Amino acid sequence: MPSTIPVAPDRLPQLLRRMPKAELHIHIEGSLEPELIFELAGRNGVTVPYADVDALRRAYDFTDLQSFLDIYYAGASVLRQEQDFFDMAWAYLQRAAADNVVHAEIFFDPQTHTSRGVAMETVINGLHRACTQAGPALGVSASLILCFLRHLSEQDAFETLEQALPLRDRFIGVGLDSSELGHPPEKFERVFARCGELGLHRVAHAGEEGPPAYVWTALDLLKVERIDHGVQSSKDAALMARLARDRIALTVCPLSNLKLRVFPRLADHNIGQLLDAGLAATVNSDDPAYFGGYLNDNFIQTFEATGLTAAHAYQLAKNSFDASFIHDAMKRRYADLLDATFAQFELR
Ligand code: HPA
Numbered sequence: 001m002p003s004t005i006p007v008a009p010d011r012l013p014q015l016l017r018r019m020p021k022a023e024l025h026i027h028i029e030g031s032l033e034p035e036l037i038f039e040l041a042g043r044n045g046v047t048v049p050y051a052d053v054d055a056l057r058r059a060y061d062f063t064d065l066q067s068f069l070d071i072y073y074a075g076a077s078v079l080r081q082e083q084d085f086f087d088m089a090w091a092y093l094q095r096a097a098a099d100n101v102v103h104a105e106i107f108f109d110p111q112t113h114t115s116r117g118v119a120m121e122t123v124i125n126g127l128h129r130a131c132t133q134a135g136p137a138l139g140v141s142a143s144l145i146l147c148f149l150r151h152l153s154e155q156d157a158f159e160t161l162e163q164a165l166p167l168r169d170r171f172i173g174v175g176l177d178s179s180e181l182g183h184p185p186e187k188f189e190r191v192f193a194r195c196g197e198l199g200l201h202r203v204a205h206a207g208e209e210g211p212p213a214y215v216w217t218a219l220d221l222l223k224v225e226r227i228d229h230g231v232q233s234s235k236d237a238a239l240m241a242r243l244a245r246d247r248i249a250l251t252v253c254p255l256s257n258l259k260l261r262v263f264p265r266l267a268d269h270n271i272g273q274l275l276d277a278g279l280a281a282t283v284n285s286d287d288p289a290y291f292g293g294y295l296n297d298n299f300i301q302t303f304e305a306t307g308l309t310a311a312h313a314y315q316l317a318k319n320s321f322d323a324s325f326i327h328d329a330m331k332r333r334y335a336d337l338l339d340a341t342f343a344q345f346e347l348r
Pocket residue numbers: 027030065072177178179180205208256286287
């Protein structure tokens with residue numbers, strides 16, 4: 001990749017919108033818009049403790065990860081039936097298609113639903129049906145990653161895995177999310193070892209609010225293939241060297257980091273530093289209904305605030321395909337599509 005790509009600066013936002021990309025860090029429950037929350041609440045006879053959509057949206061004012069998670073789990077409580085899970089995923093996939101996302105690897109949090117008495121099949125079948133239809137109907141390939149909630153016990157994670165195994169062909173991997181501080185990766189070492197034996201891909205949130213030590217243990221004990229967030233890695237030079245050497249991708253979520261006050265301003269975000277150090281960073285939306293933007297909003301606002309260039313845009317899109325769990329022939333096809341898009345924007 002050349003270090004500069006000659007694109008007129010005023011055309012950069014359009015290039016960011018148009019370029020094909022993969023989204024690798026999206027919690028499907030975090031795509032649940034207030035309008036759909038109220039619609040599902042009505043459908044299922046659930047009471048939402050806010051007067052209307054605007055009042056709910058006004059409550060989206062977070063101080064840290066936990067303040068977000070409390071409202072995110074409350075929002076998810078309107079999901080009851082298979083059709084609800086389908087509708088949520090379908091709404092996200094339509095938005096993704098509009099952003100030229102051609103591939104999505106989608107997190108879901110089964111424990112937040114099974115703990116309310118919703119069956120595992122209800123969750124997975126609804127989400128999976130949307131993923132299956134997105135290919136032919138929207139031109140988006142999509143697969144599912146089951147996340148364990150790290151504030152719950154190892155035993156709860158093992159039981160969740162057991163419940164999901166009859167549907168093993170409907171998800172491609174496992175992740176680890178929820179409250180990071182005080183719940184280090186090593187708490188789930190044995191669960192992740194079992195998932196490895198089952199041939200599941202492994203990823204984990206680490207270094208969002210937590211220290212670089214959590215990124216090290218996610219790599220060395222959980223044996224993850226990607227780190228979700230990982231932005232705290234820049235505090236540890238040896239870790240940065242390790243991530244660069246092993247091409248471990250970081251699924252970075254700039255608007256999430258802004259809204260959860262990981263960085264005070266978007267202009268202070270370290271994504272440029274990560275890329276320039278040779279790390280395989282990617283841009284993602286995390287919980288777009290809560291953080292004020294889907295994937296292209298993340299790209300456009302971050303580039304505007306930090307001064308990233310067309311060469312960075314190319315690298316981020318290329319990294320998203322390279323770090324995905326699709327096969328190599330598809331990666332090559334998407335790389336060709338990316339090259340063709342950039343060729344249309346280059347000044348000659
Ligand atoms: N971090 C941890 N857990 C989460 C997040 C996040 O950003 N979003 C949804 N669950």
